[in-house]
Amino acid sequence: MKQIAGMAGVSLGTVSHVLNDSARVREPLRRRVLEAVEALGYQPSQLARGLRRDKTNMIGMVIPDVTNPFFPAVVRGVEDLAFSNGYRLILCNTDNDHAKELAHLNELRTYLPSGLIVIPSSFSDLTVQAERYRRAGTAVVCVDRLPKSWNGDSVTVANEEGAYAATRHLLKVGHRRLAAIIGPLHLTNAQERIAGFRRALTSVKLRVDPEFIQETNFDRSGGHAKARLILKMLPRPTAIFAGNDMIALGVIQAIRELGLNCPGDVSVIGFDDLDFAELTSPSLSSVSQSGYQLGATAARILLDRMTGDESQPKQLVLETQLKIRESVAPPKNNSASGIAGADLRKRNRVRTG
Amino acid sequence: MKQIAGMAGVSLGTVSHVLNDSARVREPLRRRVLEAVEALGYQPSQLARGLRRDKTNMIGMVIPDVTNPFFPAVVRGVEDLAFSNGYRLILCNTDNDHAKELAHLNELRTYLPSGLIVIPSSFSDLTVQAERYRRAGTAVVCVDRLPKSWNGDSVTVANEEGAYAATRHLLKVGHRRLAAIIGPLHLTNAQERIAGFRRALTSVKLRVDPEFIQETNFDRSGGHAKARLILKMLPRPTAIFAGNDMIALGVIQAIRELGLNCPGDVSVIGFDDLDFAELTSPSLSSVSQSGYQLGATAARILLDRMTGDESQPKQLVLETQLKIRESVAPPKNNSASGIAGADLRKRNRVRTG
DNA sequence: CGTCATAGTTGAATGCTTTCAGACAAACGG
DNA sequence: CCGTTTGTCTGAAAGCATTCAACTATGACG
Numbered sequence: 001m002k003q004i005a006g007m008a009g010v011s012l013g014t015v016s017h018v019l020n021d022s023a024r025v026r027e028p029l030r031r032r033v034l035e036a037v038e039a040l041g042y043q044p045s046q047l048a049r050g051l052r053r054d055k056t057n058m059i060g061m062v063i064p065d066v067t068n069p070f071f072p073a074v075v076r077g078v079e080d081l082a083f084s085n086g087y088r089l090i091l092c093n094t095d096n097d098h099a100k101e102l103a104h105l106n107e108l109r110t111y112l113p114s115g116l117i118v119i120p121s122s123f124s125d126l127t128v129q130a131e132r133y134r135r136a137g138t139a140v141v142c143v144d145r146l147p148k149s150w151n152g153d154s155v156t157v158a159n160e161e162g163a164y165a166a167t168r169h170l171l172k173v174g175h176r177r178l179a180a181i182i183g184p185l186h187l188t189n190a191q192e193r194i195a196g197f198r199r200a201l202t203s204v205k206l207r208v209d210p211e212f213i214q215e216t217n218f219d220r221s222g223g224h225a226k227a228r229l230i231l232k233m234l235p236r237p238t239a240i241f242a243g244n245d246m247i248a249l250g251v252i253q254a255i256r257e258l259g260l261n262c263p264g265d266v267s268v269i270g271f272d273d274l275d276f277a278e279l280t281s282p283s284l285s286s287v288s289q290s291g292y293q294l295g296a297t298a299a300r301i302l303l304d305r306m307t308g309d310e311s312q313p314k315q316l317v318l319e320t321q322l323k324i325r326e327s328v329a330p331p332k333n334n335s336a337s338g339i340a341g342a343d344l345r346k347r348n349r350v351r352t353g
Numbered sequence: 354m355k356q357i358a359g360m361a362g363v364s365l366g367t368v369s370h371v372l373n374d375s376a377r378v379r380e381p382l383r384r385r386v387l388e389a390v391e392a393l394g395y396q397p398s399q400l401a402r403g404l405r406r407d408k409t410n411m412i413g414m415v416i417p418d419v420t421n422p423f424f425p426a427v428v429r430g431v432e433d434l435a436f437s438n439g440y441r442l443i444l445c446n447t448d449n450d451h452a453k454e455l456a457h458l459n460e461l462r463t464y465l466p467s468g469l470i471v472i473p474s475s476f477s478d479l480t481v482q483a484e485r486y487r488r489a490g491t492a493v494v495c496v497d498r499l500p501k502s503w504n505g506d507s508v509t510v511a512n513e514e515g516a517y518a519a520t521r522h523l524l525k526v527g528h529r530r531l532a533a534i535i536g537p538l539h540l541t542n543a544q545e546r547i548a549g550f551r552r553a554l555t556s557v558k559l560r561v562d563p564e565f566i567q568e569t570n571f572d573r574s575g576g577h578a579k580a581r582l583i584l585k586m587l588p589r590p591t592a593i594f595a596g597n598d599m600i601a602l603g604v605i606q607a608i609r610e611l612g613l614n615c616p617g618d619v620s621v622i623g624f625d626d627l628d629f630a631e632l633t634s635p636s637l638s639s640v641s642q643s644g645y646q647l648g649a650t651a652a653r654i655l656l657d658r659m660t661g662d663e664s665q666p667k668q669l670v671l672e673t674q675l676k677i678r679e680s681v682a683p684p685k686n687n688s689a690s691g692i693a694g695a696d697l698r699k700r701n702r703v704r705t706g
Numbered sequence: 707c708g709t710c711a712t713a714g715t716t717g718a719a720t721g722c723t724t725t726c727a728g729a730c731a732a733a734c735g736g
Numbered sequence: 737c738c739g740t741t742t743g744t745c746t747g748a749a750a751g752c753a754t755t756c757a758a759c760t761a762t763g764a765c766g
Contacts, residue, residue: 019723020723023745026744044463076420091432093436110396279629366756372753398753
């Protein structure tokens with residue numbers, strides 16, 4: 001920068017003004033500066049700039065795991081908007097690990113990001129942390145799930161309604177013995193989805209055996225393990241609502257391994273409608289939500305905040321859409337599914353209202 | 354920091370020394386400083402630190418698109434190693450767009466990252482850019498593909514061998530009319546894969562009709578479009594080598610749409626062995642490579658460089674592994690596949706040697 | 707007890723940019 | 737022709753942590 005000033009015969013201040021349009025500079029000078037910048041291939045140090053301005057052009061993004069196909073979509077949504085507005089993303093994976101999340105959140109702040117978008121892993125930290133960010137003038141938007149008593153901006157989907165619709169569909173095609181395998185219940189999206197599932201059952205006066213609702217991680221192996229567990233209970237459920245598509249994948253795998261057929265013996269419906277849902281065999285029915293939209297919307301709110309929007313916290317809830325594919329079919333007529341075995345274990349507590 | 358110094362009754366210099374172990378500090382002072390740090394919840398500004406040290410604890414990572422399932426795996430590999438060594442990732446998507454890549458590369462430098470890991474989108478820029486980074490003392494590692502005349506560190510997989518093995522397998526089960534749909538040929542991995550494909554054919558003295566080798570994007574829609582094109586040629590190929598799994602997905606989709614059967618009418622083999630490969634219908638045969646390994650290895654090299662490894666550039670090449678699943682089967686005996694239609698168009702230039 | 711080496715501490719400079727207050731010149735009004 | 741205003745430009749401070757040279761105890765030794 002000093003070089004530029006020298007070459008253009010102006011002061012540092014002027015160079016800065018040209019670069020930032022922060023003051024009127026006469027055309028000839030302006031041109032000389034710009035030429036020098038060009039000639040030297042100068043790029044301002046974002047570090048120094050950030051230090052001085054108390055704010056960088058970075059947006060922090062904290063997600064559980066890039067490797068889970070749902071999250072990259074969100075990231076992408078954020079990145080697109082961020083990039084086109086001159087912001088860059090600094091990405092952190094928490095692995096749903098409390099401690100890692102805290103570490104990231106603490107360190108990220110010292111980079112003075114302009115904004116922060118979080119898919120929270122823990123139920124409490126963020127509320128405290130976000131307060132610190134806000135005090136430092138950094139807007140925070142929460143996506144996909146919310147920490148306990150979150151009162152800032154957020155973008156989520158209508159999990160409860162989505163799950164309700166999915167379950168209603170299962171009921172409509174004739175299923176009566178339903179099970180659910182859901183993600184960690186400290187996550188609000190898992191809570192809401194299971195609530196939707198329950199409400200649907202209640203709406204037709206059906207009760208579920210508590211053991212037919214299993215909590216696990218939002219991943220394939222979790223779904224697989226719990227599905228094996230559930231499918232060995234007799235009488236076995238004729239349909240399983242999976243908390244997300246990864247779980248659903250595990251469920252389908254388990255069904256196959258146990259020599260059963262999906263949807264013949266057991267119908268499966270997932271949540272997320274990931275790209276591969278229509279490619280699996282059988283193709284997966286799912287509650288569709290757009291990760292990209294989620295991310296883009298969050299970024300939109302953030303950008304607005306960054307440009308001075310001081311309105312009340314926004315808690316946006318995006319719609320979901322039910323996608324029925326091959327993995328859901330009516331139950332077999334006499335739903336023989338293991339009734340024969342309903343002997344010793346008295347599992348027949350599920351009853352029609 | 355000034356507060357800390359005040360509270361502990363020492364100078365700024367001492368605080369810094371305690372925090373960085375940059376000089377011996379007597380125990381009582383040291384303790385007082387640490388206590389003050391604790392009490393105030395102080396975290397050093399990474400910005401100021403970076404500015405002073407001419408280096409931040411960030412590692413820049415430039416990839417084509419997080420949304421393509423292969424790349425997150427690489428990212429994850431990098432992140433794991435980076436994080437556990439105290440480095441953070443700053444992630445940029447280029448969308449295979451030359452200009453965007455350049456912009457990212459230029460701006461990223463001004464953050465003074467400690468290292469840079471790139472999956473290049475363009476064939477030339479990086480070589481120039483990397484030189485600038487190196488002059489600034491920043492190590493650069495190239496992953497997955499290389500730009501033209503790259504002479505720095507890199508980690509790739511044995512694309513040529515992988516493609517060769519895959520093609521040999523197709524030949525072995527009896528296919529003679531092979532087609533390939535490959536990614537952009539300015540990318541080295543695409544070049545190498547198609548080279549492997551060709552070498553396999555040559556090795557059994559088979560020649561391919563040039564129109565049976567189609568170039569497109571490494572994505573589903575590309576594979577879909579080109580597959581539709583190829584499958585309408587008569588006689589139609591009995592097997593298609595897809596440049597990656599996304600392309601393969603598009604191919605399978607096209608096969609289905611044209612009322613054909615995979616693997617009955619057309620066998621398909623992909624490259625990457627993405628997670629979903631075993632879940633599609635039919636499950637996808639593929640050349641397996643580990644994105645995670647790729648990323649982790651690159652990060653390893655980078656970390657070594659950052660701690661002073663000045664040895665010759667390393668050009669690591671990881672092995673691939675052939676995974677045969679349902680999508681490959683022997684061709685139908687009389688490979689009737691449209692010979693009937695081999696009329697007007699004289700497409701019958703493929704011949705056995 | 708003076709001297710000297712050593713270990714421990716400090717103050718100030720430094721990195722790069724932004725920004726604020728002030729300087730300067732030209733233009734304007736009286 | 738002088739005082740103001742307006743429009744440009746400059747110089748220096750500030751932001752935060754690191755680091756180097758310099759300084760002060762501390763203790764050893766003669």
